Each structure stands twice: as C-alpha cells, then as structure tokens.
Amino acid sequence: MPIREKPFLCPHAYSLHPSRSPLPPLPPPLASSPLPAGLRRKTVRGAPAEADSLSFSNRMNSDVLFGGDAVVKYVLEGHDRGVNWASFHPTQNLIVSGADDRQVKLWRMNETKAWEMDTLRGHTNNVSCVMFHPRHDLVISDSEDRSIRVWDVQRRMCIETYRRAADRFWILAVHPEQSLVAAGHDSGMLVFKLERERPAFAPLAGTQLFYVKDRYLRRAIMGPGGSGDVPVVSLRPRGGAGSALGTAPRQLVVNPHSPDEVQVLLTSNADGGAFELYNLALSADQEPVRGACIAAVFTARSKFAVLDKSRHLTVQSVAPGDPGKKYRPPYANADFIFPASTPGRVLVRAEDRICLFELQSRRVVAEITSIAAKYVVWSNDGNYVALMGKHSEWRGAARRGVG
Secondary structure: OOOOOOOOOOOOOOOOOOOOOOOOOOOOOHHHOOOOOOOOOOOOOOOOOHHHHHHHHHHHHHHHOOOOOOOOOOOOOOOOOOEEEEEEOOOOOEEEEEEOOOEEEEEEEOOOOEEEEEEEEOOOOOEEEEEEOOOOOEEEEEEOOOEEEEEEOOOOEEEEEEEOOOOOEEEEEEOOOOOEEEEEEOOEEEEEEOOOOOOOEEEEOOOEEEEEEOOEEEEEEOOOOOOOOEEEEEOOOHHHOOOOOOOOOOEEEEOOOOOOOOEEEEEEOHHHOEEEEEEOOOOOOOOOEEEEOOEEEEEEOOEEEEEOOOOOEEEEEOOOOOOOEEEOOOOOOOOEEEEOOOOOEEEEEEOOEEEEEEOOOOEEEEEEEOOOEEEEEEOOOOOEEEEEEOOOEEEEEOOOOOO
16 A cells, blocks of 8 residues: 655644634543553553553643643544544634545534534545635635535535645635635645636626626716716525625626617526526516526527526526527537627637527537637627637637628
C-alpha cells in the first residue's frame, strides 16, 4: 500500500468560540480509555508510568492552553475516523467538523449539552478543513479529493463544487467582509470569489438600462435629462431563499421585439437553475412567471425560449400556464442560449462552438467554431455581432435576414 504524503497538521485543529470563553473540548487522555478484551497496554521505554499518565497529559494540556483553568465542557462523538478540523459558527451555537471518514458534521450546543445535527456527505477522500461562511448560511469544506464544496446549511446539500485536476486541498480561509475564499493545495494557494459581484444588467434601445440591485429590478434613463436609479419591481426570494448564495440573478434579458411593452427575463442558479419573467406593464408587486432552466431568451413579441436541464429547447408564451412547444437543439450537448436580433431565432452554444438556429425550420443558419462564447452583443440595427470568450473575441457582420 503506498504511503500517503500529507503535510503536517496539528492533530486537534480547533478555534476559539467568537463569543464564549470556554475552550473547545480536548480528547480524553489515552490512559483513561479502557482497552478491548484480550489486549494489553504496550510499555514504551522512556514513557511515563500508567499512574503518572493522567497528570502528564494534564500538564501537557496546561502548557498548550497557557494555563490550568481549562475544563472539558463537551465531548462530541460521531466521526468514524480521525477529525482534522473543527470550527465555531461566528454568531450561532453551532460547530462544524471534518474528518478522515470523508464526512462533514454539524453540531449544536447549549448551556448543558451538545449534539449532532446532521451529516453532509459528498467528499470522496479525507476532509482537510471546514468552516462557516461569516455572512451567508453556508459551510465551506475542502478535501484530499481535490475539491472544495459549498454547502447550504438550511437545505443540508452541496450547492457548488470547485475542483483541481491534480492538487489536494488542505486549508481554507474566508474573508470576513468580502466574498473571497483562499484555499491552500499541494502546489500553492488560490483565491476566488463565491459569487459574482457585478449585477445582472441589459440595455434597451440605447436609451434605457435595466439592472438588479438590492433585490429590486431598477431602470435608468440614459442621456440628457434622464432619470437616475428608479426601482420598478421588487424581486421576491424564490422559495424563501433570501439572499442565499446563487439566488441573485446572473443574466438579465429585455425583450427587443416588444418596444411598447417592456418584458424582462431574469435567470439565476437558484434550485439548480431558474428563470423569472416580469411584465413591466403590470403592477409592481406582480407574481412573475417562473420555471426551471439553464438559460432563457426572448424569441418574439410574446414568446421566449428556455433551454431546460434535459438539453431541450421549449418555446412558450409570456402568458402564465402555457406548456410550450419543444424543439431538439442542433447540439446534443448544448449548454447555453443567447438572444438573436431576428425573431424566431436563437444562438445555441456547445463547448467551443456556437450557431444561429432557426426554430420554425429547425435549421442552422450559421456556425462559428473554436470560441467558447460567454457574452454576445448585437449592434442596434442587428447587422453586427460580437462574441466574447474568456481568452478570445470574435466580431463579424451578419447579412440581412441572418442575424
């Protein structure tokens, strides 16, 4: 069996509770643990005698904890293998722990006892480090399985996973005020954001700008004499999710085919991907049309297309209750759709290619390869389009009737 190389970590990693003076529990001395039947205690030369082991352990703990006043308040038992990390919640009476049994456990405590709440499963190797997010109801863990997982504490489920190809993760640090996480791995350290800070936005006819801020859909009239920040619709949390990670809209699309009736599509990662359709001609406290999706765009004055999780395109009416009509996209592995400037068409993306797809005839009008487009921008007259990827950009002219 190959020996697993592992950086040195304190065998009992812990942190002090942010608002309580008692220290977290230490494991009981080895001498106090009864031996299974048939086994005898091994004597090591130079080790303290059994009668002195308890006082020796107490003296060692006293030295480590800078005094002799520490008292074990709770002993939490539940992990099957060695515990690598434990952290307190910054404001609640909660503890989270990670261990070599590949599990993350949640614990609750009060003045008299502490008990296990739940177990979060998903890591496929030893859990190295785990901690609560200071501003969201989340737990972040990393592991020797080369992944970082973000867990929703209320729903007890993993909502995001970050992976590396060859490096195991060992340590985590979360910024107390910004959406930043640092993680140490075999080759060094990486710093990343849990959520995008740039709000979803979209212009309309070059004179208006719609964007999301503070759970409101807002509008700004651009140009001389234009209005400032004006909230137009209150965005209600989906399923009581509040401001949880992933529920903020990531994409905002305004219907360019309906100039006299402003319709807005918002898509987010809530519940694995969802859309909300708002008609600004209705009241500000309207109930939006909702559904599950990967992406959604408008295709006509009163129609929009949805790429669902089964990789099918569904075109439905903006009116509530329409089941829609399904279309098979040109790519079996289609992963996103963008709006086109001509009604009845959409841009369909799959990995490193993108095509202009006509829904009614089910034909590919044009295709571009070798670009993983993340953003698409059309000119006001619909004759030019810009495709932007992470490391590349493509700009071209679209013939009349094509774009």
